[in-house]
Structure formats: structure tokens, C-alpha cells
Amino acid sequence: KQEVTQIPAALSVPEGENLVLNCSFTDSAIYNLQWFRQDPGKGLTSLLLIQSSQREQTSGRLNASLDKSSGRSTLYIAASQPGDSATYLCAVLSRSGGGADGLTFGKGTHLIIQP
């Protein structure tokens, strides 16, 4: 069964720093990997989607990489801002052990950017 782990669970850094969030998954037979942002009490906002055949995707200050063979993805945030404070979730789309096609989520990294 697919399992997704995110490290660190929480991170607090001063504004302006570049930072890296890590995601690992146990079954490399994924269709794609998606990074989300969740603000307290709110829904999920999709940040980046990387197909299994791709190595990275970029959107503004965000860059996500995928190494499918090693089961790893990183989300790089450049020049962090207080508005980046949120929980970041990594999710992989794969055929789970039960045969279901759906996203398997990590538990998230809770990020605080100090002004």
C-alpha cells in the first residue's frame, strides 16, 4: 500500500529565506504527484502537478522536483514571505493496494514564516 511521508512536520523560518520541503513515497509506480497548500480552516489549493514522466515543475517562487525511482519529491520555496505560512501537503496519484485510484496524502509540513 502506498505511503507518503513528509519531513519536516513543522518548520519556522525568518522571512526571505529559501527553504525546501521533502516528500517521500513507498511505491514508485505513481501516475503523478501534486503539491497542495492548506490554510487553517480552509480547503486545499493546488500548487504544482508533476506527471510521472516529468522531473520538475515551476510556478513563480515555487519549484517542485520528482525523482520517481527513489520515491522522492521536494518543494523549493524561494524568498519566503509571511503569506507563505500554511500547511503544505504532498499527494501521489497511484493504484493503491486496495485497487482504488486516488490521491495518497502525506500528513503535511506546517510552515511558519516569521516577519
Added chain:
Amino acid sequence: EAQVTQNPRYLITVTGKKLTVTCSQNMNHEYMSWYRQDPGLGLRQIYYSMNVEVTDKGDVPEGYKVSRKEKRNFPLILESPSPNQTSLYFCASSLGVRGRGFYEQYFGPGTRLTVT
């Protein structure tokens, strides 16, 4: 505006009283799914639907029912809610999955359900 909507956003109910949480998308997406989010457990898939009249169990389907009579709607039904179904529920949709391409999933705003 392209979006996934859920209703109600907040619901407090009692054990055993049947309820339905509606989900609707206006993007003509084929794939729809329900997830629940619990502290320490993260998000887990309940049910999903590849297309109209096609539904399948996710990882935690017990105690839930779904239907997909129309492409845009995918309601979640709790026939006899119990306190362990207290959770934050999210509906999601995607243009397609598997052989039709693996597309980005869009999430609704969430429904916070409390069962007493």
C-alpha cells in the same frame, strides 16, 4: 468561475440521523472523489467515481454511500452517522485519471461534520 462546491459547509447532527453532503463541479470533470481529513491521520479517500454511474470504494468506505447520477454532482450519504465520522470532508474533481490522462485534482472548500 471554475469551482467545486460543497454544502453544507458546517453540520452538527446526532447519531443515526441520515444526512447528505452535496458536491458539485462546473468544469465538466469526469472524475470525482471524497476524502476525509482527521488530525494525525491526514486525508484519506472514501469513495471515487470515474464517470456517471461508476463508483468505487477508496481506503475508508465503511459507513458511507455515494451516487453519481449526473456528471456534475457526487453526493456523500451517511445513512446512520456515528461519532467516529466526525471529520472534515473534502470533495475533489479532475478531468480524468488513468487511461484518460492523469490530471490535476481540484478540491472543494470542505464540510466540517460533527456527530454527537
